Amino acid sequence: MRVEASPLATRHPSPATGAKHLYIHIPFCLQICPYCSFYKDIAGPGKADPLVEAIIREAELFGNRCAPHTVFIGGGTPTALSVTQLERLFAGLQRHLDFTDTDEFTIEMNPATVTARKAELLRGFGVNRVSMGVQSWDPHLLKLLGRVHDADQVRRSFAILREAGFDNLNLDLIYGVPGQSLAQWEDSIRQTVGLGPEHISAYCLTYEEDTEYFERMTRGEFREDVESDAGFFERGVEMLSAAGYGQYEISNHARPGRECRHNLAYWEGADYLGLGPSAWSTIGERRWQNAPDTAAYVQAVQAGVRPLRNEEILPAATREAEKIAFGLRMNAGIDPARLAERHELISGLREEGLLEDHGPRVRLTPRGRLLADEIAAELI
Ligand SMILES: C[S@@+](CC[C@H](N)C(=O)[O-])C[C@H]1O[C@@H](n2cnc3c(N)ncnc32)[C@H](O)[C@@H]1O
Ligand code: SF4
Structure with a gap:
């Protein structure tokens, strides 16, 4: 590569x-x-x-x-x-x-x-x-x-x-x-x-x-x-x-x-830095992946070049949707105010018994957790 x-x-x-x-x-x-x-x-x-x-x-x-x-x-x-x-x-x-x-x-x-x-x-x-x-x-x-x-x-x-x-x-x-x-x-x-x-x-x-x-x-x-x-x-x-x-x-x-x-x-959507071949990083609006190829990675770094495979600017809405999708996977759930703009999808999930209140927060039900990947895909 x-x-x-x-x-x-x-x-x-x-x-x-x-x-x-x-x-x-x-x-x-x-x-x-x-x-x-x-x-x-x-x-x-x-x-x-x-x-x-x-x-x-x-x-x-x-x-x-x-x-x-x-x-x-x-x-x-x-x-x-x-x-x-x-x-x-x-x-x-x-x-x-x-x-x-x-x-x-x-x-x-x-x-x-x-x-x-x-x-x-x-x-x-x-x-x-x-x-x-x-x-x-x-x-x-x-x-x-x-x-x-x-x-x-x-x-x-x-x-x-x-x-x-x-x-x-x-x-x-x-x-x-x-x-x-x-x-x-x-x-x-x-x-x-x-x-x-x-x-x-x-x-x-x-x-x-x-x-x-x-x-x-x-x-x-x-x-x-x-x-x-x-x-x-x-x-x-x-x-x-x-x-x-x-x-x-x-x-x-x-x-x-x-x-x-x-x-x-x-x-929770925090920024992270990744080093080494194939590692992902997300800092602010930028996300990049290092080359998933050890020889190419070594060669680039030795030449003083960032060993990138790709880099993108993430729209704020995408990052927020990712945070919601990950947040729902956690038993602690998320603040329902963050779902205000996804009203239709959310009430659909509730009706199907896939989403529930958890104190002041909202999270996937045990059945919803079985479908977490599909629900995340709809959210993102
Ligand atoms: C990098 S490995 C852990 C450390 C070490 N390489 C090992 O395998 O013992 C990360 C973990 O991902 C899980 N894993 C990897 N491929 C998977 C797959 N296709 N489906 C489910 N779990 C997977 C395994 O449980 C594995 O221990
Ligand atoms: S190949 Fe096996 S030992 Fe290596 S990272 Fe994957 S699961 Fe771990």
Whole structure:
């Protein structure tokens, strides 16, 4: 992919000023899962070192000494980097960004990449939250999902993280996997709750275009089952809430006070800066995405050019509609005054039992949450 400076980029060389939320994308994985559409790549020899240098350089050139309150290093699998690479990355970021006011600092890990040395190093650099992909506890489903770890490795990795002093851990689960039974889903929730993480994300499997799973669905090997997904979703909310994990967004459940502040900021429509290949940023009226191509990204940054794939000016109405759509996904809901201009759509949703009052606010009903994507599409 060729990356060119857009006319917007030339006029506004660095619009990052003021973002209080920082995302950094590390695209490497040990193995590619067949359902995943994040921008990712196998960490081959010679790829990771230049990427680490490029991210540091992007922070220096275009980060405007960002002083984030929350940081989320995601991927891919950031901990697919070696200890030395992680050390260089963090030391470089600390030179060019200001982490003095950072109160939540998350990194994503795959259970197969957790080691005591990495955990200790990350703690030393101020990382205070880890999000780990578990997906399932069933050995057959783990295999079908192409996961590189087994259930025992999840237990060991979780123990290593606790030992290193992490007291804010999230575990990701996926439901609606082909052939998954309700009993298997309940067992995955039970085992996850048994470890006692502070936060649990439960995602419905999405058949994303350009994935092996999507092709298998197109060939008729897999099929989406909206009704059974709804059953998994409802049972998940019920079991997690009984175990003390309050649902605060459709797919997110936390012990009181352990909601992910970084994601809450996104959903509330705050500005955020993204560094690394494929990362999105939204600052004021501007939204841009970095090139989802590691080589092109590295080349652009080395040449001192913003590594853009695209950049756009967002109409205020679009940003407001996005905030409403995200706000409705949250259990706290939104101020009904913000819906005044969408009167017809809103009363339609109420009549269909998809929207309800929640104290002085308004939010999706449990049934509405099952249709959140469709409702968001109508709003935006
Ligand atoms: C970047 S990964 C997490 C860290 C690490 N790469 C791993 O997989 O263990 C982000 C999470 O997104 C979820 N995810 C990815 N693709 C998905 C899909 N197609 N449908 C539902 N959830 C998905 C998974 O739960 C995954 O843990
Ligand atoms: S789910 Fe995680 S480990 Fe699997 S390919 Fe996606 S980013 Fe990589």
